[in-house]
Amino acid sequence: MKRLKSIDDFKALQGLIIADRDPSISTIVIPAGTCGQASGANDLMRITKRELLAKGLTDKIHLRITGCHGFCEMEPSVLIEPQGTFYPKVSIEDMVRIVEAIEKGEVLEDLFFVDPETGVAVEKQDDIPFFKKQVRTILARNERVDPIRIHNYIESGGYSALAGVLTNGKPKWVVEQVKSSGLRGRGGAGFSTGLKWEMLAGQSNGHGKFLVCNADEGDPGAYMDRSVLEGNPHSIIEGMIIGAYGTGATEGVVYVRNEYPLAIKHLVIALGQARGLGLLSDDILGTGFSFDIKIVRGAGAFVCGEETALIRSIEGKMGEPRQRPPFPVQKGIDGRPTAINNVETWANIPIIIGDGAQQFAKIGTKGNSGTKIFSLVGKIKNTGLVEVPMGITIGEIVYDIGGGPVDKAKIKAVQTGGPSGGCIPAQKFDLPIDYDSLIEAGSIMGSGGMIVMDENTCMVDVAKYFMNFLKDESCGKCLTCRKGTQRMYEILDDISKGQATLEHLELLEELAEVVKDTTMCGLGQTAPNPVLSTIRYFHDEYIEHIKNKRCPAGVCKELITYFINENCTGCMVCLRDCPEGAITGEKKELHVIDPSKCIKCGVCKSVCKFDAVDVN
Amino acid sequence: MINLTINSLNVSVEEGTTLLEAARFLGFHIPTLCYMDGLSPYGACRLCVVEIGEGPKAKLVSSCTYPAEMGLNVRTASSRVRRARKMILELLLASCPQSKTIQDLAAAHDVRQQRFKQEYEDCILCGLCVRMCEEQMMAKAIGFRGRGENRSIGTPFDITSDVCRQCGGCMYVCPACQLRCTYTEPEKAVCGGCANLSPPCLQKEQFDDMMCYMDPCVACEIKKD
Ligand SMILES: Cc1cc2nc3c(=O)[nH]c(=O)nc-3n(C[C@H](O)[C@H](O)[C@H](O)COP(=O)(O)O)c2cc1C
Numbered sequence: 112m113k114r115l116k117s118i119d120d121f122k123a124l125q126g127l128i129i130a131d132r133d134p135s136i137s138t139i140v141i142p143a144g145t146c147g148q149a150s151g152a153n154d155l156m157r158i159t160k161r162e163l164l165a166k167g168l169t170d171k172i173h174l175r176i177t178g179c180h181g182f183c184e185m186e187p188s189v190l191i192e193p194q195g196t197f198y199p200k201v202s203i204e205d206m207v208r209i210v211e212a213i214e215k216g217e218v219l220e221d222l223f224f225v226d227p228e229t230g231v232a233v234e235k236q237d238d239i240p241f242f243k244k245q246v247r248t249i250l251a252r253n254e255r256v257d258p259i260r261i262h263n264y265i266e267s268g269g270y271s272a273l274a275g276v277l278t279n280g281k282p283k284w285v286v287e288q289v290k291s292s293g294l295r296g297r298g299g300a301g302f303s304t305g306l307k308w309e310m311l312a313g314q315s316n317g318h319g320k321f322l323v324c325n326a327d328e329g330d331p332g333a334y335m336d337r338s339v340l341e342g343n344p345h346s347i348i349e350g351m352i353i354g355a356y357g358t359g360a361t362e363g364v365v366y367v368r369n370e371y372p373l374a375i376k377h378l379v380i381a382l383g384q385a386r387g388l389g390l391l392s393d394d395i396l397g398t399g400f401s402f403d404i405k406i407v408r409g410a411g412a413f414v415c416g417e418e419t420a421l422i423r424s425i426e427g428k429m430g431e432p433r434q435r436p437p438f439p440v441q442k443g444i445d446g447r448p449t450a451i452n453n454v455e456t457w458a459n460i461p462i463i464i465g466d467g468a469q470q471f472a473k474i475g476t477k478g479n480s481g482t483k484i485f486s487l488v489g490k491i492k493n494t495g496l497v498e499v500p501m502g503i504t505i506g507e508i509v510y511d512i513g514g515g516p517v518d519k520a521k522i523k524a525v526q527t528g529g530p531s532g533g534c535i536p537a538q539k540f541d542l543p544i545d546y547d548s549l550i551e552a553g554s555i556m557g558s559g560g561m562i563v564m565d566e567n568t569c570m571v572d573v574a575k576y577f578m579n580f581l582k583d584e585s586c587g588k589c590l591t592c593r594k595g596t597q598r599m600y601e602i603l604d605d606i607s608k609g610q611a612t613l614e615h616l617e618l619l620e621e622l623a624e625v626v627k628d629t630t631m632c633g634l635g636q637t638a639p640n641p642v643l644s645t646i647r648y649f650h651d652e653y654i655e656h657i658k659n660k661r662c663p664a665g666v667c668k669e670l671i672t673y674f675i676n677e678n679c680t681g682c683m684v685c686l687r688d689c690p691e692g693a694i695t696g697e698k699k700e701l702h703v704i705d706p707s708k709c710i711k712c713g714v715c716k717s718v719c720k721f722d723a724v725d726v727n
Numbered sequence: 728m729i730n731l732t733i734n735s736l737n738v739s740v741e742e743g744t745t746l747l748e749a750a751r752f753l754g755f756h757i758p759t760l761c762y763m764d765g766l767s768p769y770g771a772c773r774l775c776v777v778e779i780g781e782g783p784k785a786k787l788v789s790s791c792t793y794p795a796e797m798g799l800n801v802r803t804a805s806s807r808v809r810r811a812r813k814m815i816l817e818l819l820l821a822s823c824p825q826s827k828t829i830q831d832l833a834a835a836h837d838v839r840q841q842r843f844k845q846e847y848e849d850c851i852l853c854g855l856c857v858r859m860c861e862e863q864m865m866a867k868a869i870g871f872r873g874r875g876e877n878r879s880i881g882t883p884f885d886i887t888s889d890v891c892r893q894c895g896g897c898m899y900v901c902p903a904c905q906l907r908c909t910y911t912e913p914e915k916a917v918c919g920g921c922a923n924l925s926p927p928c929l930q931k932e933q934f935d936d937m938m939c940y941m942d943p944c945v946a947c948e949i950k951k952d
């Protein structure tokens with residue numbers, strides 16, 4: 112790779128790459144992020160390569176391996192460009208047929224996605240309801256680039272924003288643009304990114320300043336940052352270089368958890384390529400401006416996503432938050448001014464600078480501009496990553512994009528904001544999703560986890576689950592966080608076992624308020640959210656557990672019994688599968704569960720084809 | 728100089744002063760547990776919380792770590808502060824009821840019972856010993872390890888650190904350790920049976936008179952000849 116010595120060199124290269132491309136050539140796009148690879152994308156890649164080589168089609172059909180596109184439920188999937196044909200859940204045999212069909216200029220209708228609502232087969236990705244309502248400014252870029260090919264990124268307009276900034280932008284202009292775009296940090300707190308940068312730019316830099324990309328992503332079930340980092344690492348690098356130019360930062364750090372090997376691999380490759388082309392490190396594009404980025408791997412502690420703990424972790428110390436003020440912008444890594452932003456925040460920067468702040472601010476609502484990626488999981492048809500404009504309602508995400516409940520049970524609530532978020536009940540599904548409304552409703556935006564729950568979810572159990580996570584992940588420094596989460600868990604556990612009284616519930620609420628009030632960092636301050644929000648919206652369920660010793664959703668083991676009803680055909684399936692041998696009965700006769708042997712594992716219920724196992 | 732109000736009194740302090748220092752300068756008492764003059768503030772016990780800010784933005788912060796800011800309006804004993812303190816003391820009593828320091832603090836704040844399941848732990852992880860060891864004894868022989876429920880004080884791999892001089896400083900500052908109850912004044916003793924006589928940096932075999940203030944020790948397993 113030849114090092115580019117000037118901005119003109121870069122433009123010439125970009126011109127060459129674009130001229131070299133023939134957009135009419137069919138391209139097979141295989142999303143192979145961690146999710147894709149786990150569901151078999153590697154096999155599809157292998158088969159496709161073999162087919163193309165064997166049939167001598169390499170000039171006629173191109174192959175592009177990309178990061179995750181978001182529809183993880185349907186992976187491994189294949190997208191055919193330029194037509195936009197989408198094939199979900201592709202098998203190895205299907206893949207061979209797909210290559211054949213492309214060669215003949217045909218499509219395979221039997222492999223199309225079938226809308227579960229209408230039963231109609233849909234050919235194009237853009238017509239699938241899951242994609243239709245999304246505004247995919249960031250995720251759509253994952254489709255267009257192979258993360259380990261910088262030319263791919265440059266071809267799709269990458270590094271143009273940086274070139275533009277270096278040509279004419281004054282640093283102040285960059286910060287102004289970001290500020291007027293209204294971009295708020297996507298890592299959770301929603302602080303204005305432009306304002307943060309302005310503060311960093313205003314700090315004197317005798318010993319240098321830092322920019323950090325926070326890719327710790329500790330929320331269980333959330334993986335949007337991983338997908339962006341895996342699928343489009345250059346967008347993060349470009350965002351950080353632009354940020355450095357605007358704020359006068361001299362060093363960059365990407366703090367990424369070691370559990371993300373693919374993201375780290377792609378990032379290492381991308382950094383090497385950017386350096387090789389002269390887009391990073393000394394004298395960027397011959398302009399005299401220098402900035403470099405290094406990777407620091409975290410060991411996967413949730414609390415290390417918190418700014419000050421993250422800084423200590425980068426310094427090689429124990430990941431433990433400290434008092435703010437002084438804020439990282441004043442005193443960060445090694446005491447030097449540091450601005451920390453989330454992966455998604457960084458991914459938005461090239462878009463803002465490239466398309467203009469005004470354009471960016473048009474998406475979303477006032478005070479909450481742009482899009483946000485959520486990882487939509489739980490009792491819902493279409494799980495995956497969804498990118499939506501800010502201000503969309505929860506209902507639209509759950510029903511229009513998510514496709515509603517998987518089976519008959521009605522959707523009861525969504526949990527947003529990760530472990531320290533809150534549950535929002537179905538009657539509030541017209542709530543617009545933005546930082547302020549979610550806080551108002553007792554939850555938080557967090558980094559974008561969204562778990563859908565139906566009537567078979569017990570809210571006490573949910574609160575207990577998250578509290579269990581938090582009591583292990585609290586750094587343990589603050590007494591009220593460490594002991595507070597342990598004690599809240601203890602009480603929730605008692606409630607779930609029917610051993611609590613109303614006084615315990617009162618104590619739980621009282622404790623939750625104090626934990627919220629008296630802890631040092633965001634983890635402790637938000638830790639009571641799962642408890643407080645479930646008590647606020649699902650008080651009846653708590654009372655049922657306490658007064659009537661009943662778990663309405665049939666989840667809390669100590670409070671339920673399994674029994675077999677008249678629907679039983681005596682098929683003996685449950686009898687064979689019960690690990691405890693608690694079920695007895697003759698063939699074609701009603702079976703019976705011995706409650707003294709039953710461990711309430713629920714296997715019988717899940718294997719019965721006749722709806723004959725009930726929970727009481 | 729920084730001007731702020733504490734409980735409606737104006738005070739002007741130097742930059743870098745903490746709220747705790749400013750309040751004490753004015754004579755307002757704020758209970759503390761993990762704070763000690765001569766050691767850097769850490770903010771672990773949260774007992775020293777005070778209320779700052781107005782209206783919906785009002786919040787509690789630990790006064791031992793929070794720096795004085797221009798125009799700040801600090802309340803050291805608002806109802807929110809007192810409610811928090813009581814709950815913190817309840818939590819402490821629930822975990823470490825045998826500590827004389829905690830008993831005294833609870834009594835002073837009219838906390839006479841706690842509502843959680845009783846535990847008997849011998850450390851509240853206040854970090855005084857760690858800071859004492861590092862900042863005053865210049866040894867850095869002990870430290871925190873683990874997180875959440877598993878956090879504890881110890882030495883790497885549980886092996887006595889080479890730099891430990893067995894000065895006993897850690898035991899001296901420990902608010903949970905029973906030695907402190909008797910110290911040199913047996914008449915003030917609230918004997919808990921020396922439940923905590925295992926400071927992490929010391930091996931029991933190596934106890935000598937330098938370290939134990941009680942002679943003979945009332946309940947210590949280690950017999951001295
Ligand atoms: C306990 C805790 C965990 C956090 N985890 C993350 C995380 O995994 N990723 C992230 O970007 N921000 C996380 N944050 C938020 C960061 O502290 C910080 O606000 C954010 O990275 C700032 O970037 P932004 O302004 O772009 O959002 C966490 C905060 C807390 C309190």
Ligand code: SF4
Pocket residue numbers: 414431432433584585586587588589590592593630631632633634635636
């Ligand atoms: S609130 Fe919890 S996680 Fe945060 S510093 Fe305190 S103990 Fe650690």
Ligand code: SF4
Pocket residue numbers: 849850851852853854855856857880897900901902903904
């Ligand atoms: S051993 Fe004592 S001084 Fe050290 S942290 Fe525990 S309670 Fe504090």
Ligand code: FES
Pocket residue numbers: 758759760761762769770771772773774775776789790791792
């Ligand atoms: S004295 Fe301030 S937190 Fe312990």
